[in-house]
Amino acid sequence: MLKIENLHASVEDKEILRGINLEVKAGEVHAIMGPNGSGKSTLASVIAGKEEFEVTEGSVSLEGEDLEDASPEERAHKGVFLSFQYPVEIPGVSVTNFMKTAINESRKAKGLEDMPAKDMLKLIREKSELLEIDRKFLSRSLNQGFSGGEKKRNEIFQMAMLEPKLAILDETDSGLDIDALRIVANGVNKLKSKDNAVIVITHYQRLLDYIVPDFVHVLHNGKIVKSGGKELALELEEKGYDWLKQETAV
Amino acid sequence: MAYTEEELKKELETKEYEYGFYTDIESETFPIGLSEEIVIAISKKKEEPEWMTLWRLEAFKHWKEMVEPEWANVHYEKPDFQAISYYSAPKKANPNKSLDDVDPELLEMYKKLGISVDEQKKLQNVAVDIVMDSVSVATTFKKTLAEKGIIFCSISEAIKEHPELVKKYLGSVVPQKDNFYAALNSAVFSDGSFCYIPKGVRCPMELSTYFRINQAGTGQFERTLVIADEGSYVSYLEGCTAPSRDENQLHAAVVELIALDDAEIKYSTVQNWFPGNKEGKGGVYNFVTKRGLCEKNAKISWTQVETGSAVTWKYPSCILKGDNSIGEFYSIAVTNNYQQADTGTKMVHLGKNTRSTIISKGISAGKSQNSYRGLVQVNSRAENARNFSQCDSLLMGNECGAHTFPYIEVKNKGAQIEHEATTSKIGEDQIFYCNQRGIDTEKAIALIVNGFSKEVLNKLPMEFAVEAQKLLEISLEGSVG
Numbered sequence: 001m002l003k004i005e006n007l008h009a010s011v012e013d014k015e016i017l018r019g020i021n022l023e024v025k026a027g028e029v030h031a032i033m034g035p036n037g038s039g040k041s042t043l044a045s046v047i048a049g050k051e052e053f054e055v056t057e058g059s060v061s062l063e064g065e066d067l068e069d070a071s072p073e074e075r076a077h078k079g080v081f082l083s084f085q086y087p088v089e090i091p092g093v094s095v096t097n098f099m100k101t102a103i104n105e106s107r108k109a110k111g112l113e114d115m116p117a118k119d120m121l122k123l124i125r126e127k128s129e130l131l132e133i134d135r136k137f138l139s140r141s142l143n144q145g146f147s148g149g150e151k152k153r154n155e156i157f158q159m160a161m162l163e164p165k166l167a168i169l170d171e172t173d174s175g176l177d178i179d180a181l182r183i184v185a186n187g188v189n190k191l192k193s194k195d196n197a198v199i200v201i202t203h204y205q206r207l208l209d210y211i212v213p214d215f216v217h218v219l220h221n222g223k224i225v226k227s228g229g230k231e232l233a234l235e236l237e238e239k240g241y242d243w244l245k246q247e248t249a250v
Numbered sequence: 251m252a253y254t255e256e257e258l259k260k261e262l263e264t265k266e267y268e269y270g271f272y273t274d275i276e277s278e279t280f281p282i283g284l285s286e287e288i289v290i291a292i293s294k295k296k297e298e299p300e301w302m303t304l305w306r307l308e309a310f311k312h313w314k315e316m317v318e319p320e321w322a323n324v325h326y327e328k329p330d331f332q333a334i335s336y337y338s339a340p341k342k343a344n345p346n347k348s349l350d351d352v353d354p355e356l357l358e359m360y361k362k363l364g365i366s367v368d369e370q371k372k373l374q375n376v377a378v379d380i381v382m383d384s385v386s387v388a389t390t391f392k393k394t395l396a397e398k399g400i401i402f403c404s405i406s407e408a409i410k411e412h413p414e415l416v417k418k419y420l421g422s423v424v425p426q427k428d429n430f431y432a433a434l435n436s437a438v439f440s441d442g443s444f445c446y447i448p449k450g451v452r453c454p455m456e457l458s459t460y461f462r463i464n465q466a467g468t469g470q471f472e473r474t475l476v477i478a479d480e481g482s483y484v485s486y487l488e489g490c491t492a493p494s495r496d497e498n499q500l501h502a503a504v505v506e507l508i509a510l511d512d513a514e515i516k517y518s519t520v521q522n523w524f525p526g527n528k529e530g531k532g533g534v535y536n537f538v539t540k541r542g543l544c545e546k547n548a549k550i551s552w553t554q555v556e557t558g559s560a561v562t563w564k565y566p567s568c569i570l571k572g573d574n575s576i577g578e579f580y581s582i583a584v585t586n587n588y589q590q591a592d593t594g595t596k597m598v599h600l601g602k603n604t605r606s607t608i609i610s611k612g613i614s615a616g617k618s619q620n621s622y623r624g625l626v627q628v629n630s631r632a633e634n635a636r637n638f639s640q641c642d643s644l645l646m647g648n649e650c651g652a653h654t655f656p657y658i659e660v661k662n663k664g665a666q667i668e669h670e671a672t673t674s675k676i677g678e679d680q681i682f683y684c685n686q687r688g689i690d691t692e693k694a695i696a697l698i699v700n701g702f703s704k705e706v707l708n709k710l711p712m713e714f715a716v717e718a719q720k721l722l723e724i725s726l727e728g729s730v731g
């Protein structure tokens with residue numbers, strides 16, 4: 001589904017990603033771990049097409065299609081979803097209105113009519129139940145005054161609504177208490193299928209107890225320095241990142 | 251004033267004047283320039299009674315002694331008032347005709363502007379009094395309104411048919427010498443709307459007027475007078491569009507609202523006059539005086555969505571004269587490219603327990619300047635007066651400006667005044683967030699702007715709100731590269 005080859009990216013002439021190779025197939029869950037400043041969030045942003053990052057070498061393709069010239073919204077239409085580490089506030093725009101706009105814009109890009117209000121309501125009801133979201137929450141301004149946990153839950157709610165092919169969860173576990181974590185993880189697990197893929201970016205092993213990865217990659221200095229199965233996450237938890245840093249320095 | 255029609259015509263013909271048509275409709279335009287003769291000629295042309303002519307002349311006398319105000323935060327080349335033609339009427343128009351008799355070319359033009367009268371008549375519960383280049387050409391729903399005793403007609407017609415009302419109220423809220431532009435308007439106003447709601451009557455539909463400036467080089471001087479008698483209610487809509495023009499056009503309208511005891515007037519405006527092109531060339535100068543008077547327990551709400559004009563100078567105000575009266579001002583002002591707006595309100599608290607609310611949303615983009623200027627004045631006998639003001643500014647890009655000039659004058663210790671102000675900027679992060687959800691940048695801006703403006707948009711009547719929302723989107727198109 002997603003194929004990243006020798007990806008180099010920089011911001012303001014500072015190279016952050018230095019040759020990433022990664023392949024994610026449909027039905028798989030990949031975890032990307034690594035210390036602060038290793039380039040995890042940059043990788044997520046580059047896949048989503050954020051313009052402030054310049055891709056200097058290499059490529060990102062989705063289902064065999066090179067994404068180089070695709071705008072962020074076009075990537076979204078093709079099924080890329082990013083759950084933000086720091087979701088932004090949009091005052092005066094309700095969660096419902098935002099979702100309605102997002103869904104209809106994607107439909108428009110595919111040449112479809114707006115989703116009928118009846119179907120929209122049904123979808124909202126179904127997905128808000130999945131994530132145990134209070135309906136009142138949906139009429140509030142997007143992310144405005146939301147607690148950390150509410151913001152993250154809202155991100156996953158949006159993911160549920162948009163049903164992406166590739167979901168990237170950037171530090172979705174940060175700011176979540178254990179109950180919220182369980183709800184969010186449960187939501188992600190229910191949305192998982194053989195046709196879509198998930199990339200989980202996290203610092204800690206904790207989230208991976210709930211969303212069990214097929215592969216774990218460790219990012220350091222803009223490169224994937226180690227890949228393995230889910231046991232790699234446990235090893236990292238135990239040993240920290242330092243041993244890896246030493247290993248790669250050699 | 252011993253002019254005869256013939257003499258006048260002859261004299262006018264000998265003067266040079268600029269002439270330019272936008273449509274093929276034959277217009278009748280006065281020579282450029284302003285003098286006592288022109289004022290008399292306008293009055294004569296409109297077959298006005300002598301008292302009206304004298305009223306205009308008095309205004310003209312004041313105007314000659316006044317100077318153009320310069321305190322507003324706007325910079326422009328002052329219009330040459332002697333280079334403007336002060337009267338232009340579509341020749342074929344006849345206010346007494348039915349819609350079917352109206353020049354089909356005119357109707358075609360309205361359709362292009364999205365102002366289909368037929369459609370309005372059928373689909374919407376809106377009575378429309380259309381003003382084009384000064385003279386009212388079609389009035390609908392008149393009969394329905396007449397059954398309730400409501401008078402809704404052109405101001406010219408009202409001067410002839412209802413002189414007692416016009417005499418009593420014209421200039422009672424905005425006197426002839428109120429300010430430079432109001433004086434000019436009082437001298438030369440060509441037409442406008444008049445509305446009277448009798449005691450205890452609730453106007454069953456939204457009354458609506460569309461103004462537009464059609465002919466190049468003509469100033470537009472509309473005069474609107476709305477009187478809500480005791481215990482009555484009316485919602486009045488005013489919308490404007492204008493085709494592109496190269497030279498600056500002057501618009502100096504006056505709107506007077508009178509809400510008698512227990513009456514309520516809602517006055518909504520969507521203003522979309524030509525703002526000038528991307529280089530800041532052309533555009534309408536919009537210098538408007540709007541003011542309402544509230545008697546006991548009365549209420550006046552101004553709601554405006556201002557997206558057009560090169561320069562806007564406009565402060566819809568409320569004189570809260572009667573005890574327990576309420577004044578409200580809800581405004582969205584959008585400026586883009588080289589537009590300049592200096593707009594706000596004045597809430598003058600005279601009566602006891604008077605309350606006012608001001609919600610102002612300014613959106614600046616491009617190289618534009620957007621100023622809020624508001625006065626809250628509480629006089630000494632206005633016991634227990636309350637005001638709440640909120641001024642929010644939204645900036646797009648790095649080259650525009652947002653300014654807030656709140657003036658508060660309180661002479662009564664029992665007053666309670668609240669003022670809140672915020673300034674924010676549409677961030678790249680907000681745009682990227684929307685993009686990531688599949689919403690392109692243009693739509694994202696519209697979404698953010700609509701969210702920002704929601705409190706005010708919600709105050710507009712339904713069909714107007716939809717139009718206004720579209721207008722906001724159009725006005726900001728291309729403002730973020």
